[in-house]
Amino acid sequence: MGKEIPTDFFVTKLNEAKIHFERALDCKHTEFDDLYPYMIEHPQFFWYKRYVAWSELLTVVKLCKELEIDWQGQFTEQQVDYVNKRVMSSKVLDYWFETNDSKEHVG
Template sequence: MGKEPAVNAEYFIAKLNDAKVTFERALDCKHTEFDDLYPYMLEHPQFFWYKRYVAWSELLTIAGLCEELAFSWRDEFTPQQVGYIEQRVMSAKVLDFWFEKNDTKEHAQADQK
């Protein structure tokens, strides 16, 4: 038999950060790899909800694996985001407040530019 690969914290944290970026891009309706898998679905409004759900599931899965393997994954998120991940439910609150500055005047002005 071959040599067993070592479980590497850096690898999992990198994958966690990739999943975080994908989820954040899905929240912002930006292009992700998922768009390439289903290009014919881009015209359907429900596609964006499904895309967010898939990205959220990936993020939860990798965070769960990091937790089981005792890797420090919480440092990659704000305390508020850690709370959302620990609650595991992708609610309207997560969608609206993942980016903590969503409710600030600066965020609203940046969106208008």
């Protein structure tokens, strides 16, 4: 078939997806802004940007689970719970960083 993909590839992709989601939560610039610059003018833009980043994060976590790669180490217990529930609720948006006092928001 194809080449073996090293575990650290998925860990890196997971970290990138987490950072992307956290930047979207903080309303900071992401790749999405470059892809859809006209969206900034629309009020639904930030909601949609967060939804796209959340979907990306869930996709990478799903791949890690299927490949039996530990993905939980990069998240707080509360964040793991949010990801496992899969629904991007207002609680996720409001409290993603709440239990993560030791880490700064993404710069």
